[in-house]
Each structure stands twice: as structure tokens, then as C-alpha cells.
Amino acid sequence: MLQSKLFTKTRKEAPADEVSKNAEFLIRAGFVDKLQAGVYTYLPLGLRVLKKIENIIREEMNRAEGVEILMPSLHPKENWETTGRWETMDDLYKVSDTSGRENALGPTHEEVVVPLAKKFVSSYRDLPVYIYQIQNKFRMELRAKSGVLRGREFIMKDLYSFHTNEEDLKKYYEVMKTAYENVFKRAGIGINTYLTFASGGSFSKYSHEFQAVSEAGEDTIHICDKCRIAVNEEIISDQSTCPECGADDLRKEKAIEVGNIFELKTKYSKPFNLTYKDEAGNDKDVIMGCYGIGLGRLMGTVVEILSDEKGMVWPEEIAPFKVHLLELSSDDIEVSKKASEVYEMLNKAGVETLHDDRTDKTAGEKFADSDLIGIPYRVLVSDKSLKAGGVEIKKRTEKDSRIVSIDELMTEFPQNK
């Protein structure tokens, strides 16, 4: 993509009232735009990151035999009354139309997916099933905060599993744990993320969260470094040692909840009377689990954890582009010609490239933008580089660049797909 065609611009200064690092960098670099507190537009660069995160999650869910669907955001009030949450859930958005009919804007989808499953599941032969979607959620957060980390409208992957018994649920629970570990590893925060024992809320004693260590986090976790497992402070009075090895010298850190997995059991199958017939022909309650990952939050978490003082540092798998190709303007039109050639070459080879072809920007501004945007490889074409025999290449994580000939440039990007 040509940077001159990008309709967004970078900004030198962050909005005065944003203190969180993810908001500052994502807004300055033109990845997102804030419409109102907790509600964001994804701009071209940010959308590319979001889509890559989405695809990673989709691949891992499919690998775990999930089947993708897309459910509506507009939910009939009756479904929420069936579970009792129309009255009890205080962050539920309620909308009514001119006929007076009331709807909920979905903050989660048990109220839709369970009645849906009821239409197709009737026998033990139909189970287990794993249904997921990647879709917008609405939650009336009384205090949206920390940039994209806690929004009122956000995109979430939510998967619901349906089983004949608890053993089967537990088995799938383990499959999901692995899938989640893969997601966070591929998103570049694997080493920062811990499986964490947490409160199960109102209907199960414990749940599991995936917590990424960061000062920007809202939670405090106690980590066992030996087992790479943590305990959320909210249950530390019940569980003050490592659930795995019993160690009691746990390390305390702030962390961001990037994913969670819950055993719902019969919490939602009961109110909707979702049952199946077992081998003997008896009706039994379907056992459920649910598993969520917030996509925007994951993106914001990567920014929080991997940025430096100059800007963002994207891991290759979710970077908006692999290469940021800069050309430094010069009287010598050869530079511009060579830069276009390199751009064509990278495109042909399938290397995603953002070409900073802007002619009205100074070198300093281009470098600063490049650092801010945080694309993994910076390739520079200039008078100097051409005289030295080619182009300069530098990783975002490295300080010094080196010259490679244009012919050898392609060997710098081993195809990873």
C-alpha cells in the first residue's frame, strides 16, 4: 500500500487526556479513532492488525473443531427475561423501537446460542458441538477506560461448547486452553501470558483467565514461575498457593485479562430447557462451556507490552505490514525509481509492504513515523544507500541498519506461510 494513499495521518502529540499507552500510540499513529468513550473506529492500519488477530483466532478455533456462525446484536427481550438477566444485568443496553418493542444489544450470546442449539440438538448423537462467532458486543460500562482495553462496544470471539456430560466438557476445556495458548503465542505475548485461576462469578466456583502481565492491567495476579500458572488476587484468600505445585512464594504482578474460559454447565441450558435424549431415551440437560477473547483488547495489550518510547513494535504475525519501505526524496529521480522497483518486487513476492512514497516529508518525519507505526522491517532507499550498493534494512527492534543489494533483499524475508 502506498502511504500517500492512506487517508489517515500521524500526529506528533497525543490527546492531552489520554494517559494509557495503547490509546496514545494507536491514536497518534492513526490506527484507531475515538468516537466516544469506549467506542472506536478502526482505521486502515488498525483494521489490518485486527483482521490478522481475527484470523489467528479463527484458525485456532477451527483447529479445535469450532464451527463459525454469526449471531445478531439485536436480541428479543423475552430471551433475556428467560434467564433473568433482563433485570439483573446492569450493563445491558436496552433499546426500544417506535412500536414499543424492547430489545437488548447483546453483551454476550448465551440467550441466542442456547435457543439456537435447541433447534438442532436433540440426541446424544448430536453432541458435542462447538459453535463460535467473532462479533460486536455492547456493554454499558459505567467507566470505559484505558483506551481500547475496556470499551462499550468491542469485538469478541465467543465460543460455546455443548456436551452430554461434565467429563466431556473438561476434555474440551483442555483443548481450548491449548488453543488459547496458541493464540497468545502467535500474537506475540505468549511469554507474558499466564493461565490464571479466578473467581467463577455467580455460578461456578472457579474459572480460568488468561492474564498478560502489564502495568496497564486492572487485575492483580500471583504467579508461580515454575508452573507458569497464576492465581487472581480476587480468590487469593481461598487459594494462596500454586494450584499445580503448592508453592507459596508467588510473584505479584498487575495483568490484563486477555481471555477467559468458563464452565457454564447447566446454567443456561436449564432456563431454555435445552436437553438431549440419552441412549436409554431419557431427557438430560446439556452441559455447556463458554470461551471468550476480546480482539481489540488483545491488540491494545500487545501495544502496552511491546512498545518502546518511540512507538509500537508489532510482532510479525499481527503487524499491519511486514515491510515499511521508505524513500528519502532527492533531486536524483533515480531514488524514486529504485524505490518503486523495490516496492513492485516486494509485492510480487507477496511481502506486505507499506511504501512511504510521500515527497513532501522530511527524513526525520519519515523515520519518526516509521518508528511510531512499528512495522517489523524498515527498508530505506536513498542517495546514500544506492551509493553504498543497495538499500538499508533495519528491524524495528534493532538499532543499526545494514546495506543489502536489491538483488539480495528478498532473502531477508523467509516466507513463513
Place this chain on the structure above:
RNA sequence: CGGGGUGUAGUAUAGAGGUAGUACGUCUGCUUUGGGAGCAGAUAGCCCGAGUUCGAUUCUCGGCACCCCGACCA
């Protein structure tokens, strides 16, 4: 939802009860081109409502928005 803070141009800010200023951006022209470059000119603004006052963007009250702390968070 409780507490605190802040609302002045696209962005960041200064300011006074009486003509609103600076920087960046943007636009025009020229110069420049390896870390947000220079000169000249132009563009654009006091969150909303009520009150006090001859006069309010400034003071008072109310509202709204945003940020922070807390509570809440399937």
C-alpha cells in the same frame, strides 16, 4: 454509580469581566532533504443552557462530554 479533575482553532496550549494570543497542522509560494527543517503569507476557536452584569468565553448555578481513583464487570 460515588469521589476528583478538565472543557479555548484539526492538535497542544496562553489568557483577561470590555479587540482572544502562541506553536504544530492545513493551504499558497520559494528554499530545503539522513531524525518531526527554514522564510513569507493565508486559514481556523472560547462545550451547552440559565443567572448576575451596561457587557460573560472569563463569575455563579445546572447540564453534557472527556480523563483519573474507587465500586461494578458471564
